[in-house]
Amino acid sequence: MTKIKGVITFVLRLVALAATIVSTIVMGTAHDSASVLGIKFEAKFTDSPSFKYYVIIYSIVSFYSLVVLLLPFKKLLWRFTLVLDMMMTLLLTSALAAALAIAYVGKKGNSHAGWLAICDQVPKFCDETSGALAVGFVAAIIYLVLLLYSLHAALSPIFPVSS
Amino acid sequence: MTKIKGVITFVLRLVALAATIVSTIVMGTAHDSASVLGIKFEAKFTDSPSFKYYVIIYSIVSFYSLVVLLLPFKKLLWRFTLVLDMMMTLLLTSALAAALAIAYVGKKGNSHAGWLAICDQVPKFCDETSGALAVGFVAAIIYLVLLLYSLHAALSPIFPVSS
Numbered sequence: 001m002t003k004i005k006g007v008i009t010f011v012l013r014l015v016a017l018a019a020t021i022v023s024t025i026v027m028g029t030a031h032d033s034a035s036v037l038g039i040k041f042e043a044k045f046t047d048s049p050s051f052k053y054y055v056i057i058y059s060i061v062s063f064y065s066l067v068v069l070l071l072p073f074k075k076l077l078w079r080f081t082l083v084l085d086m087m088m089t090l091l092l093t094s095a096l097a098a099a100l101a102i103a104y105v106g107k108k109g110n111s112h113a114g115w116l117a118i119c120d121q122v123p124k125f126c127d128e129t130s131g132a133l134a135v136g137f138v139a140a141i142i143y144l145v146l147l148l149y150s151l152h153a154a155l156s157p158i159f160p161v162s163s
Numbered sequence: 164m165t166k167i168k169g170v171i172t173f174v175l176r177l178v179a180l181a182a183t184i185v186s187t188i189v190m191g192t193a194h195d196s197a198s199v200l201g202i203k204f205e206a207k208f209t210d211s212p213s214f215k216y217y218v219i220i221y222s223i224v225s226f227y228s229l230v231v232l233l234l235p236f237k238k239l240l241w242r243f244t245l246v247l248d249m250m251m252t253l254l255l256t257s258a259l260a261a262a263l264a265i266a267y268v269g270k271k272g273n274s275h276a277g278w279l280a281i282c283d284q285v286p287k288f289c290d291e292t293s294g295a296l297a298v299g300f301v302a303a304i305i306y307l308v309l310l311l312y313s314l315h316a317a318l319s320p321i322f323p324v325s326s
């Protein structure tokens with residue numbers, strides 16, 4: 001029983017690692033260029049503080065995911081891992097929410113504020129960032145599942161605690 | 164010792180309740196109007212999906228904070244409360260991050276996307292939303308502290324578990 005749990009956790013952490021790395025790379029390399037009235041402009045993640053924050057946070061969580069997977073003595077540190085998992089889930093949530101808010105304005109614009117949608121000008125950039133956010137969403141959900149799973153294992157008086 | 168912990172938790176929950184209610188009301192009632200080229204327009208939270216999400220989430224967490232404070236048998240439900248506290252902290256984080264991302268564009272604009280800052284036109288709206296976000300940030304921090312505190316109490320083998 002404990003072994004099956006360990007395998008499930010390992011697989012989830014592996015998928016979370018893959019998802020955060022893919023999301024970071026896709027967001028970090030997303031770009032497109034367009035010419036408006038003869039002026040060429042390029043869209044990339046550094047154009048928005050929210051997208052920059054996203055790339056930084058997803059890089060940090062990628063690194064953390066790798067370290068936890070490789071850590072040989074994680075059974076001893078399960079309390080510490082649980083708290084760090086929670087902090088990582090919060091960071092992922094904040095980065096995802098901020099980037100989604102900006103991506104939504106990019107796609108739909110905001111007529112009240114006079115902000116125009118830019119996806120018609122830079123469709124490739126929009127598609128790539130949307131893809132990155134979709135994969136990033138999967139990563140955040142997996143982290144939430146891992147967290148609830150660890151909490152359940154830690155708090156349940158029936159099952160023995162295992163990380 | 165347990166009594167002091169109980170008092171601290173109660174006070175933190177009371178401050179969190181006050182902060183979420185104040186933040187919801189200030190964000191929900193923030194408004195300002197301006198005339199540009201003879202066209203009058205009004206700014207309010209419903210102009211942005213992120214601000215609407217913020218008001219909805221902070222209303223939900225206000226209601227939850229009140230219920231938990233009034234719940235007479237919360238010591239029996241501490242596992243459930245811990246998981247719900249975590250979900251509420253995640254919801255607060257997502258709402259805060261999304262609203263901050265939009266508020267930042269409102270304040271600074273984004274020259275790459277051609278989005279102009281609107282705070283010069285509707286300074287009162289900007290000040291009020293900034294105030295709401297500052298108080299909302301305090302609420303999120305208190306929830307994080309409550310969560311870490313509950314986790315510590317639940318996971319520590321030295322201290323007895325108390326909610």
